[in-house]
Amino acid sequence: MASTSAPAPITPHGRAKLIALGRATKPIREASGMARFMFWTGVGITLFFVALAIFAPLLSRYNFTQYASGGHRFPQLGHPSSAHWMGTTVQSSDVMSRVVYGAQTELEVVAIALAMSLSVGVPLGLISGYFGGILDRALVLLMDALFAFPYLLIAIVIAFVLATSSIGGGILTAAIAITAAYVPLYFRVVRNHVISVREEPYVDAARALGARPRTVIRKYVFFNVVQNVPPIATLNAADAILLLASLGFLGYGIQPSQGAEWGYDVSRAVSDAASGIWWTGLFPGLAIVLLVTGLTLLGEGLNETLNPVLRQRRFGRFEFDEREPREEALLDQ
């Protein structure tokens, strides 16, 4: 099957990769029931928002900062109507445009933050766990202290300090704040896993055969540990969206002119709610809930299919077949 779909001849190395890919995705393809439902629903919702982000200029009639069109100023706090499906805000901007463009901001920030926290947390965890010693102890103390701390507060403090300094608010500030909040998590997960993998017989054997630490970490430890990362990273992305929205709500996320951000929009809407205006808060809020739910479903689905403890085993139905003929029956023949 692989040979028909791949036009180029498959080198042994390439085939090995294909097989590895096949093996890695096997649990996903074989997943069933709830795990399958969660995984694919999560994929669907996430892809929907990715599409929103990519095609935002095509999908939305106005820009997220726009408050007038063709010389006409949009109504203030206008009800949802045919011109503005989700209504308008007190600044006359179109809620729907801000929701659609918001997908761009959220995904962009979270992607940057995730990449940064992975590229800091994973190597630190690998090195700390593999080499141990004083470095490990110091890092563990530091990370544990940070881990115990409310990560929203870590992010707030970082965003606060960065915002008053020369960097100012913006996508990078938000991403750095989120990164700082999540590095301890990746560090802990990776380090603890490395410690258990380090004692595995096959890693011991590689070391006994004289493999250098670099090689052992890269070839044996890394790939084993990295398997755990996708579910965690996905669940973390869900969390990061909430964190970004919370920062935005408190005024420490994206500045309104730089991008549409759902948390910021909800914070503006709190005062509207008192007078019964629901559309300014409802739609950005629902967008947060939906995207976070989608990412969580994706992560939980992955977790459930990859983690043998949670994996629901499949039992086929079967019937007992007819009994084998007994001696008496045979004698009758």
Next chain:
Amino acid sequence: MSGEPVLQARDLRVYYGTPGKPVRAVDGVTLDIGESEVVGLVGESGCGKSTLGRGILGLLPEGARADGEVIYGGRNLVTLSPRELRRLRGPDLGLVFQEPMTRLNPLLRISDHFHETLKQHEANLSDDEIRRRSLETLGRMGIPPTRFNQYPHEFSGGMRQRIMIALALVLRPKLLVADEPTTSLDVIVEGQILALLADLKRNFGTALLLITHNLGIVAEACDRMAVMYAGKIVEEGPVREVFADPAHPYTRELLRSTISLETTELHSIPGAPPNLIDPPPGCRFHPRCPDAMRVCAQLVPIEQRLDGGRRVQCWLHGPERLIPADGEQPLEREAIGVADEA
């Protein structure tokens, strides 16, 4: 067999559901266990002996089902409701597990375990009576009363296994199934536990089904033994006779592969036990059997009764009239090779 059977398994089958065809872990087993009798059940790992032990108590994992009869006290346990079956577990049928370290609830004291067990089945018992009975049983297992209120983690593996046995025996079951009770313990502790189990008859009047892969234990402790291969009991009889003159080639090979003082070279049975989803046709042992005949690859062997209350399932013991013409010719070598490969 001494006395009336306490429990009779009749053509018992236990299959595990898988995404494909079921695993036939126990496939048509018939076995009697007499009152106060010690029966050894031996076989290689994965031959279905643990499944048989649990199947008797109706303790099957998710996805598994049983079929056939397990007669106890005139009732078929296979068709009994879960509630009725549960009432029998404990006061009538006991089970001791292989791994004692994890079988006690770490958050409960030893006394809590006994209290819970006795209260469950004899609700009217006073606390004093519970304590007296528990301590008496524990005492026989060599656990001093001073440790009654301790937590599981304060005991060694051997001690925990004694506690597990006491916990099973405090209700005086008619039959105790012990599933490799000493496998995870060291040799000295193993000897002590076996001595306790061998004395069950005298002390408690309990019959014992001892599941093990250690033939030495069987020779030492059992009255009768059943040899299991790939989900079937291939031979069964009094321990002495089976040891002296094994009727089934598998039993013979199994006995030869045990190490004793007379051992001059290590012997092992070539090949691996068959996969139980698609067992070989005919006799399941034929791909590995040194004495295999043509008939063995074609027809399932019929159980034959031999002298001295023995049973065997092997075409070497007939019945002659069912063996087709030149069925007794030795099976061709390459056939063995192919089956082995698979």
Next chain:
Amino acid sequence: MTGTSLRTYLITRLALVVPMVLILLTLVFLLMRVAPGNPIQAALGGHVPESVVKPIEHRLGFDKPLLTQYGDYLWDILRGNFGTTITDNRPLSQIIQQNGAATLELTFFAMLIAIVVGVAIGLVAGRYRDTWLDVGGRMFGIVVYATPPFFLGLLAQLVFGVWLGWLPTSDQASPLTQALLKTHTNILFVDAIWDGNWGALWDVTQHLILPATTLGLITAGVFVRLVRVNVIRTMRDDYIEAARARGIAERRVVFSHAFKNALVPVITVVGLNLALLLGGAVLTETTFNWPGIGHELVLYLENRDYAGVQGIIVVFALVVVAVSVIVDFINAYVDPRIRY
């Protein structure tokens, strides 16, 4: 015997608190003092003449060498002096007393709701795994977790406050109650009971319902997930099978073996989630204008009051450490294995 080992454990655990507190305090110090920019200028809105800034700098000790500042900072905290805010010159001890009490009231009831709702749904979902009860329980947990407190709060305000008009949507009590209620503990709920002032208690409770439920439900989402997984894991434990082999009734196996053992790790999680709850409290308090310490934090953040922010963060850090110690103590008491 058990007593001494428990005591040894407690002493070891307490010894570990010192480095953790020190690390957190140092991090806060580094972030707040070493960061670029002049905090006093920032607090006063920038472009303030030096003559105004200097005395404040001197009062706060910002003109001393960094190491001396660090030493003073630690020494002050050790003496229980968390500083004074720049913008409104309020001692932190006062903020802790007044606003801390409001936060305590909110988080206590939120945690109560979270535990009751989260544990109950988690237990049921785990026990009836893969049935519709499980699916429903899990979806509840996931969606509730995915809802930011400020959005849930907004919805609650819209529905119960504005449309139905059942409950107040902001503040800790109505102005009248706040004016009339005598202060004993600063926790209005307790003060109302203290005086037997049932009218005030009713008023305080009404104000409490929406914020506490908002924060509680969101935290419950985490508990549902954890309790469910723990129940599933515990139901597979060997001692569960062993209990069944002794003929213990299924009800009892589930309740006294599976549920009890599954809930032990949850104690730790409840503690860890206090951190999450505090984060959520900042958001909930802001949404409902609840005069808690998180609400104050946001105000000082807006005013760029470094001293205020630093003081509140230090208080949060100490609370987190204290809770983690308390949780470990409870664990040691419940699970005999930990003491060894």
